[in-house]
Amino acid sequence: MLRAQMDSSCQALCRSLVSQNENIDISQSVLYTSLMGLLLVADKERELTLGNGQVGLYNTGNTCFLNAIVQCLSHTQGLRDYCLNKTYLQNTCSSRVPELMNEFTKVLEGLWCTDEGKRSVNPDRFYRVFKEALPYFSGYSQQDAHEFLRFLLDRLHTEINRRHPHHTAATPEPSYTRLRISEEAAAMWKRYVDKDDSIIVDLFSGQLRSSLHCSVCSHFSNTFDVFCDLSLPIPKTSDSRTGVTLGECLDLFSHEEKLSKENSPMCETCNRCTETTKSLTIQRFPKILVIHLKRFTALRYSIRKSTVPVSFPLTDLDLGPFGPSDCGAVLYDLYALCDHTGTVSMGHYTAVCQDQDGWCCYNDSCVTQISADQLQSNQAYLLFYRLKNNTASRK
Numbered sequence: 001m002l003r004a005q006m007d008s009s010c011q012a013l014c015r016s017l018v019s020q021n022e023n024i025d026i027s028q029s030v031l032y033t034s035l036m037g038l039l040l041v042a043d044k045e046r047e048l049t050l051g052n053g054q055v056g057l058y059n060t061g062n063t064c065f066l067n068a069i070v071q072c073l074s075h076t077q078g079l080r081d082y083c084l085n086k087t088y089l090q091n092t093c094s095s096r097v098p099e100l101m102n103e104f105t106k107v108l109e110g111l112w113c114t115d116e117g118k119r120s121v122n123p124d125r126f127y128r129v130f131k132e133a134l135p136y137f138s139g140y141s142q143q144d145a146h147e148f149l150r151f152l153l154d155r156l157h158t159e160i161n162r163r164h165p166h167h168t169a170a171t172p173e174p175s176y177t178r179l180r181i182s183e184e185a186a187a188m189w190k191r192y193v194d195k196d197d198s199i200i201v202d203l204f205s206g207q208l209r210s211s212l213h214c215s216v217c218s219h220f221s222n223t224f225d226v227f228c229d230l231s232l233p234i235p236k237t238s239d240s241r242t243g244v245t246l247g248e249c250l251d252l253f254s255h256e257e258k259l260s261k262e263n264s265p266m267c268e269t270c271n272r273c274t275e276t277t278k279s280l281t282i283q284r285f286p287k288i289l290v291i292h293l294k295r296f297t298a299l300r301y302s303i304r305k306s307t308v309p310v311s312f313p314l315t316d317l318d319l320g321p322f323g324p325s326d327c328g329a330v331l332y333d334l335y336a337l338c339d340h341t342g343t344v345s346m347g348h349y350t351a352v353c354q355d356q357d358g359w360c361c362y363n364d365s366c367v368t369q370i371s372a373d374q375l376q377s378n379q380a381y382l383l384f385y386r387l388k389n390n391t392a393s394r395k
């Protein structure tokens with residue numbers, strides 16, 4: 001079928017070229033559509049042939065935090081394939097060249113090339129383009145892998161947004177009064193994707209619901225926010241060697257919190273700020289769930305790092321209990337993580353990613369296979385989970 005399309009495109013192109021020789025005006029649009037047809041057919045025919053991805057990234061000077069994140073994203077299959085098959089070139093609405101996306105794709109091409117002898121890729125050009133696009137990041141002394149992930153995904157999204165930022169009329173804010181929670185949430189989600197829609201949103205974005213309960217008049221209200229990762233607090237523990245579980249971090253994240261008058265939003269009914277309780281639930285589950293463990297706490301003059309072990313499931317992490325009451329089990333499997341070793345000022349980032357052969361540790365240019373029981377540590381900082389059953393994700 002594709003063959004036939006290709007042939008007919010070729011024939012059309014040849015006819016046009018021949019007709020030019022006969023001094024008949026060549027129709028530019030015929031030529032254009034023929035060429036585009038050829039390109040699209042050629043694109044569809046190109047099957048991705050990939051290496052095993054076990055290729056390192058050179059450290060070009062304090063870039064371990066960038067390298068670790070790039071490895072985690074490189075093992076995010078939907079994003080990797082989208083880049084490698086160049087779908088983004090047809091998707092974007094912007095007329096600007098997607099420079100960062102192009103450079104990111106080149107790094108991925110290096111990491112997944114089939115050349116057996118390839119050990120490492122130099123990501124320097126990509127990092128330079130990134131820093132040009134986000135100059136304020138260069139000055140960011142802490143060099144936090146989580147911040148980098150956010151900046152990178154945000155920037156890539158901007159380049160490949162399917163919506164034109166200036167040409168979409170904003171959907172009016174829905175009037176909440178008579179809507180059910182799920183309808184309210186869906187309306188807010190639609191408002192968001194009317195402006196922001198890309199593979200990054202498809203994969204990483206979810207929706208959080210915060211429910212507020214006024215202690216004076218008992219008024220309930222909800223607000224909905226889009227998230228690209230969940231930042232979880234690590235609960236205090238009496239025994240810092242045995243540590244805590246990821247489930248306990250999620251409990252602490254979602255559990256009801258009392259807000260003082262000063263920190264409460266205004267109650268619509270009382271028409272003033274009142275003491276409020278607030279609780280968080282996941283209204284819409286992302287395909288890729290990135291969990292950020294808040295190991296770093298800013299104190300007045302310094303930053304403290306927590307080295308409490310947080311144990312996490314490799315398979316079947318169930319987020320159902322943190323979702324809408326009727327959502328059932330929502331299962332996630334781990335496929336990558338980013339570790340931080342050392343202290344705040346003398347730290348080092350590495351990634352651990354899964355492929356068909358098992359798990360590998362990516363320590364800049366050094367890649368070593370490790371066993372699954374080596375994954376748990378007191379250094380896990382970012383966890384990358386993929387949704388297993390799609391049924392529970394809300395529309």
Ligand SMILES: *[C@@H]1O[C@H](CO)[C@@H](O)[C@H](O)[C@H]1NC(C)=O
Pocket residue numbers: 043044077078079081082083085087
């Ligand atoms: C490219 O990859 C994306 C993500 O996996 C996929 O949805 C899309 O169908 C692919 N396109 C082509 C032309 O192979």
Ligand SMILES: *[C@@H]1O[C@H](CO)[C@@H](O)[C@H](O)[C@H]1NC(C)=O
Pocket residue numbers: 341350361363366
């Ligand atoms: C990463 O490599 C460095 C030396 O290249 C080594 O000192 C360090 O222990 C390694 N880290 C991990 C987590 O393997």
Ligand SMILES: [Zn+2]
Pocket residue numbers: 214215216217218219267268269270271274
């Ligand atoms: Zn009130």
